[in-house]
Amino acid sequence: MRILIATDAWTPQVNGVVQTVSQVVAQLTEQGHEVRVIHPGLFNTIPCPTYPEIRLAMWPFTRLRNELNRFKPQAVHVVTEGPIGLAMRLLAHGRKLPFTTAYHTQFPEYVKARSGIPIRFTAALLRWFHRPSRAVMVPTQSVINTLKSRGLSNCVLWQRGVDVNRFNPQQSAASKHLSYSPRDLPLDDAQQVELLRRLNACSVEKPVFLYAGRVAVEKNLDAFLSLELPGEKWIAGDGPARKALEKQYPEARWFGMLNHVALAELYKKADVFVFPSMTDTFGLVLLEAMASGCPVAAFPVNGPLDVVGNSGAGVLDWNLKTAAMAALKIERKVPLEHARSFTWKNCAEQFQGYLAPIGISASVPKQVQAIHKPISNRP
Structure with missing residues (x-):
């Protein structure tokens, strides 16, 4: 199948959207599908307001139209609600082609956190954007319930998934030798070894409470940082709020x-992964830590949730200190x-x-049963 994926989030960005799409593209390609990804790197870009690390494509409409004509996709998927996603x-x-979309980011909550704009306005825009989609792919049942409301x-x-070959509790070769050789240790890299040397050179006061992810107001x-906890707090990641918080x-x-x-080395050395965000749709870092x-x-x-x-794999509590200590x-x-x-x-x-295959009359694609049954501790 020829699958066209339009996304405003792609490398060199490091986030859950990029990780998810990259993994899915790799899996589909391995199965023999022809996948074409349209991303910001193919266009002239400008920095995203309030988040310059993210680049937004300028005038993507013409190239996307040409790509549709040339690639003749048998399925179209829109990943994000940015300029590329909107154009696709x-x-x-407009061409009456069936397509699917995804909901990766709680934009109404993010926009409110950054600007104070009420959720109902952004939610109305998202409703307009996703309503023609044959299926809006959402990572959790609780977010589905929110969108339905x-x-x-x-x-x-x-x-979502997690790569257990990359994230696991096994000691790496680099941590044993504190050295890096592309020939002898092909699974290690220079940044990993530098991090290990840095940790080895200082005393670490246990327990270690770790956060990894974007450093931004919506997180x-x-x-987390204001909690009175024993031991140390570690922060891995970058973002617009880092300088002020540091x-x-x-x-x-x-x-x-x-x-x-x-990052895998930090997960292994941390005692608890603390996730203070209240606006994430999923949180891949949760799976990586676990x-x-x-x-x-x-x-x-x-x-x-x-x-x-x-599951017993963590503690959820409105008192984050109570959760961290437990x-x-x-x-x-x-x-x-x-x-x-x-x-x-x-x-x-x-x-x-x-x-939604193009050329085949269909409404919403048949619900694919989740192989992992969603877990919820909601009443």
Whole structure:
């Protein structure tokens, strides 16, 4: 099948959207599908307001139209609601081509956190954007329920996965030797070794509470950094709020942006992964931490409720300090086993099952049963 994917999020960005789409593309390509990804790197770009690290494509309409004519896709999927996603949505809808979309980001909540604009205005725009979609792929059931309450009835569950070859509790060769050789240690890299040397050269006061991800206002990091906890707080990641937070909380260890190989070392060394966000649709970092044997502490909100739920792999509590301290008591084998039930293979199979083939009359694609049953501790 020829599959055209339009996305405003792509490398060199490092986030859950890019990770998900990259993994799905790899899985589909391995299965023999021809996948064409239209991304910002193919266009002239401008920095996203308030988030210059993200580049937005300028005038993508013409190229997307030409790509539709040349590639002749048998399925079209729109990943994001940015300029590329909007142009593809308008083109496909205008040509009466069936297409699917995805809901990766809680834009109404993000926009409100950044600007104060009421949720109802952004929710109305998203409702307009996704309404023609044959299936809006959403990562958790709780977010589906939220979208349904806002007038979107065409949502389907599309879960995520984790690469257990990359994120696991096993000691790496680099951590044993503190050296890097592309010939002798092909699975290690220079950033990983530099991180390990940095940690080895300083004393670490246990326990270690770790956050990894974007450092931005919508991630609610103050709720974590302001806690009075024993041991140390580690922050891995970058974003527009980093400078201000680093100045406000100098006692935390700030590691900056890390690649996945280096980040995997932090997950192994941390005692609890603290996830203070209240606006995420899923939170891939939750799976990465748990696959490394690190239990989770989070608020009982969309994302953690579905990924952790009542599995015992973490503690969800409106008092984040209570959750963090209680998570210290969880045996590391519990989150490890829970995370292994989420695979990228299953994610790609669900994605393919939801696609709306062009030229075949269909309404919403048949619901693909989630191989991992959603977990919820909601009453």
